[in-house]
Amino acid sequence: MLLVGTTLVFGASAMSQSGDYGESQWWSPGEEHVIGDALEFPNAEGRLRLINTGDPINTANHPFFAPIGENGRACVTCHQPTDAMSLSAKTARERWDATGGKDPLFAAIDGSNCPSLPQGEKASHSLLLTKGLFRIARPWPPKAADGSEIEREFELEVVSDPTGCNLDPQYGLTSANPTVSVFRRPRPVANMKYMLSLPHGVTPHEYFLYNDKTLLPKDPETGEFVSVQLMSDGRLPTLRGQAGDAGFTHLEMLADLTEDELLQIEAFERAIYVAQGYSNRAGELGGPGNPPGLGPEALRDGPPGELGNNPVNRVFGTFDMWLNPESKAGAKPTPKQEFRASVARGANVFFDKRFFIKDVGVYNDKGLGNPFKRSCASGCHNTVLTGMDLAPGFMDLGLNNWPWNKRDDLPLFKATCHDDAVPQSYLGRVIYTHDPGRALVTGKCRDIGASMTQQMRGLAARAPYFMGGDSDTLREMVDFYDRRFNIGYTDQEKQDLINFMSVL
Amino acid sequence: MLPMRPICSWLALGSLAISAQATAQQHLSFVTCPVAQDTGDRSDVCFFVVHAGVRYGVALPIDWGKPQLGHKLLVEGVVDDSAQECGGVRIDGRASVMPELSLECSEIAPATPDILALKLGRRPGITDEQRAMILADPSRSLQIMRLPALPVPKVALGRTETIYFPFERDRASGPDAMKLLELARLAKSTPGTTISVRAFRGATLLDNGEVLTEREDMARLRGEKIAGILIGLGAAEGSIKLEVIDDVAKPTGKADWQSRRAELRVSASR
Numbered sequence: 001m002l003l004v005g006t007t008l009v010f011g012a013s014a015m016s017q018s019g020d021y022g023e024s025q026w027w028s029p030g031e032e033h034v035i036g037d038a039l040e041f042p043n044a045e046g047r048l049r050l051i052n053t054g055d056p057i058n059t060a061n062h063p064f065f066a067p068i069g070e071n072g073r074a075c076v077t078c079h080q081p082t083d084a085m086s087l088s089a090k091t092a093r094e095r096w097d098a099t100g101g102k103d104p105l106f107a108a109i110d111g112s113n114c115p116s117l118p119q120g121e122k123a124s125h126s127l128l129l130t131k132g133l134f135r136i137a138r139p140w141p142p143k144a145a146d147g148s149e150i151e152r153e154f155e156l157e158v159v160s161d162p163t164g165c166n167l168d169p170q171y172g173l174t175s176a177n178p179t180v181s182v183f184r185r186p187r188p189v190a191n192m193k194y195m196l197s198l199p200h201g202v203t204p205h206e207y208f209l210y211n212d213k214t215l216l217p218k219d220p221e222t223g224e225f226v227s228v229q230l231m232s233d234g235r236l237p238t239l240r241g242q243a244g245d246a247g248f249t250h251l252e253m254l255a256d257l258t259e260d261e262l263l264q265i266e267a268f269e270r271a272i273y274v275a276q277g278y279s280n281r282a283g284e285l286g287g288p289g290n291p292p293g294l295g296p297e298a299l300r301d302g303p304p305g306e307l308g309n310n311p312v313n314r315v316f317g318t319f320d321m322w323l324n325p326e327s328k329a330g331a332k333p334t335p336k337q338e339f340r341a342s343v344a345r346g347a348n349v350f351f352d353k354r355f356f357i358k359d360v361g362v363y364n365d366k367g368l369g370n371p372f373k374r375s376c377a378s379g380c381h382n383t384v385l386t387g388m389d390l391a392p393g394f395m396d397l398g399l400n401n402w403p404w405n406k407r408d409d410l411p412l413f414k415a416t417c418h419d420d421a422v423p424q425s426y427l428g429r430v431i432y433t434h435d436p437g438r439a440l441v442t443g444k445c446r447d448i449g450a451s452m453t454q455q456m457r458g459l460a461a462r463a464p465y466f467m468g469g470d471s472d473t474l475r476e477m478v479d480f481y482d483r484r485f486n487i488g489y490t491d492q493e494k495q496d497l498i499n500f501m502s503v504l
Numbered sequence: 505m506l507p508m509r510p511i512c513s514w515l516a517l518g519s520l521a522i523s524a525q526a527t528a529q530q531h532l533s534f535v536t537c538p539v540a541q542d543t544g545d546r547s548d549v550c551f552f553v554v555h556a557g558v559r560y561g562v563a564l565p566i567d568w569g570k571p572q573l574g575h576k577l578l579v580e581g582v583v584d585d586s587a588q589e590c591g592g593v594r595i596d597g598r599a600s601v602m603p604e605l606s607l608e609c610s611e612i613a614p615a616t617p618d619i620l621a622l623k624l625g626r627r628p629g630i631t632d633e634q635r636a637m638i639l640a641d642p643s644r645s646l647q648i649m650r651l652p653a654l655p656v657p658k659v660a661l662g663r664t665e666t667i668y669f670p671f672e673r674d675r676a677s678g679p680d681a682m683k684l685l686e687l688a689r690l691a692k693s694t695p696g697t698t699i700s701v702r703a704f705r706g707a708t709l710l711d712n713g714e715v716l717t718e719r720e721d722m723a724r725l726r727g728e729k730i731a732g733i734l735i736g737l738g739a740a741e742g743s744i745k746l747e748v749i750d751d752v753a754k755p756t757g758k759a760d761w762q763s764r765r766a767e768l769r770v771s772a773s774r
Contacts, residue, residue, distance in 0.1 A: 201648070204654070204685050207737065208733075213675050213733075215733055291642070306650075312634050313645060313649055317645040320638070356540075358573070365572060367567050367568070369540075370540075370574060371549055374548075426574050
């Protein structure tokens with residue numbers, strides 16, 4: 001059943017084109033939409049489908065969608081349904097063009113490279129416009145949730161500061177409230193049961209972090225252990241804590257969210273599932289006869305917190321029915337059949353093709369050995385149907401720290417670890433980093449540059465990829481891995497992987 | 505001195521170029537670069553070391569912490585000539601990744617026919633039955649197939665459990681974390697217990713006469729971490745008696761890895 005809200009109706013013409021897929025799908029804060037059972041949103045690869053397992057929602061007065069802060073934003077500003085509940089850089093550019101940069105999306109606080117820059121100029125919002133990045137301001141030295149200072153194992157120095165914010169007298173590292181500004185992509189707010197469930201069937205890891213066998217954090221309100229899959233640095237492990245923090249930081253609220261608002265936000269976040277629902281080239285993605293892991297219904301019905309890196313589950317289930325198109329006595333496979341076969345081959349590359357995973361901080365050193373020879377799926381992306389690392393996986397893939405990735409547009413810090421600190425396993429005690437990641441939470445030298453794996457659903461709707469928006473396209477993402485781990489994918493394998501990811 | 509026997513000849517794999525002979529029952533303790541051994545397209549890497557011309561592999565407990573390129577490896581154990589490990593003579597004992605960087609440790613040995621013949625590091629593939637099941641009903645591929653769980657260790661009041669650690673690490677293995685879970689459960693379910701945690705730091709006498717002593721705060725780090733874990737798992741804070749033993753026992757060159765440990769005991773108070 002397709003219950004279309006007030007925004008969205010599309011015809012066959014909108015589906016067949018890639019690239020231009022019509023009207024903007026932007027939802028402004030406070031705008032009225034009805035989220036019934038399901039909504040679809042066109043994107044370059046087909047259509048994203050969002051399903052709602054809760055009661056129908058009228059967004060007009062819902063705290064996720066209403067501009068309840070001081071700056072006119074709502075949660076939906078950065079978590080747009082059309083962008084798989086994240087925000088693509090393309091959408092940010094469209095908003096700029098549509099509003100001349102006046103949309104609250106571009107609020108100085110974190111929608112610009114630094115609040116001290118002249119607002120309203122494109123250059124001051126370049127990271128959001130080019131890479132979909134928001135400024136995340138973290139206290140330095142790190143502070144615990146109760147405001148107490150965490151003992152740090154390293155010193156931070158600003159080596160280059162293209163946004164000006166880390167050297168800024170008001171906002172920077174030497175300001176009255178010493179602050180580190182890093183720039184990160186919004187993470188999709190959907191399919192939350194997979195993010196929030198503790199791992200099953202891998203005792204003792206529903207209590208312990210795999211890496212260093214410390215305990216997982218606890219929900220401050222219930223005292224229960226929580227997964228640390230939320231946020232790229234795990235700093236806010238519950239939806240409530242996260243929403244409260246987002247209210248202050250992103251919405252610039254002056255008061256706490258009320259209990260009722262928190263309940264409504266959390267209920268909504270837990271009720272929605274997103275995945276690509278229709279592929280321009282593969283056709284309908286869910287339903288009988290198709291791979292059972294595709295479409296948001298699979299996520300709704302699937303088991304959270306399960307390890308899928310075994311030969312039966314293969315993380316996203318089987319794609320075999322698409323692998324060898326039945327052809328009637330020599331008939332050429334149709335383009336649709338060919339594309340489906342490519343997706344199925346991509347699923348196999350994802351699961352089967354091993355490579356040397358080497359020098360990944362907080363990963364190879366967690367007992368696995370360096371190198372560890374595994375595939376994408378069996379190495380890291382192992383949570384059934386969503387592909388996070390169930391372990392859970394903070395790691396420095398090489399995106400945040402030099403030498404594997406060097407960015408001119410992001411701040412660069414030199415981290416110098418104290419002599420008595422356990423060094424970062426593969427970079428030692430002097431590390432050049434664009435984002436210290438988890439170490440901004442723990443203060444630990446060995447965590448510098450580590451971040452949490454993300455879910456792999458709705459990818460076609462939310463480029464660019466990785467926490468720092470490093471890859472503008474799925475192709476660039478695959479190329480990064482190929483280069484980083486010297487995998488040697490053939491062009492065909494790359495295309496198959498891309499096609500596979502485009503239907504997730 | 506223990507009797508010495510030459511290692512059986514099947515280990516002298518042509519291309520592995522084992523020149524000298526290892527001797528069984530011999531205690532070894534040395535630091536060297538580990539070498540990663542590729543074992544084929546569909547199997548895991550294993551690690552070996554070459555010491556005095558002999559190729560050795562160290563058999564390690566589950567989740568103990570595998571060797572890492574980029575770091576030297578401290579090998580401590582007893583030669584076992586009855587088995588091979590990673591295409592080398594097996595050493596029963598422990599291997600520790602040294603914390604500091606050693607970038608010269610960077611060798612990955614390719615999978616040669618000799619190595620492939622040993623069929624190392626294989627994982628179970630899909631069975632014909634499973635394949636047929638999925639073919640008949642693709643949704644079965646999303647019914648979860650769980651790995652066998654780690655066995656639940658039996659713990660008892662008044663009995664000492666010992667957890668060993670790699671050199672200068674405070675990370676317990678998965679099975680040791682299971683012990684901590686069970687000890688905390690035992691303490692919680694028995695009113696009025698105390699948990700004694702005795703944490704040590706260790707030293708190792710190497711074969712070359714050198715002594716490696718762990719950093720000064722190692723016993724404290726281990727002890728506090730374990731105490732924190734037990735409390736986090738529900739043991740009452742006041743029930744934990746932590747003893748940090750900073751004095752290092754004199755290493756002997758035999759099983760010195762056992763000096764890096766923590767001893768835990770749950771007892772009913774009088």
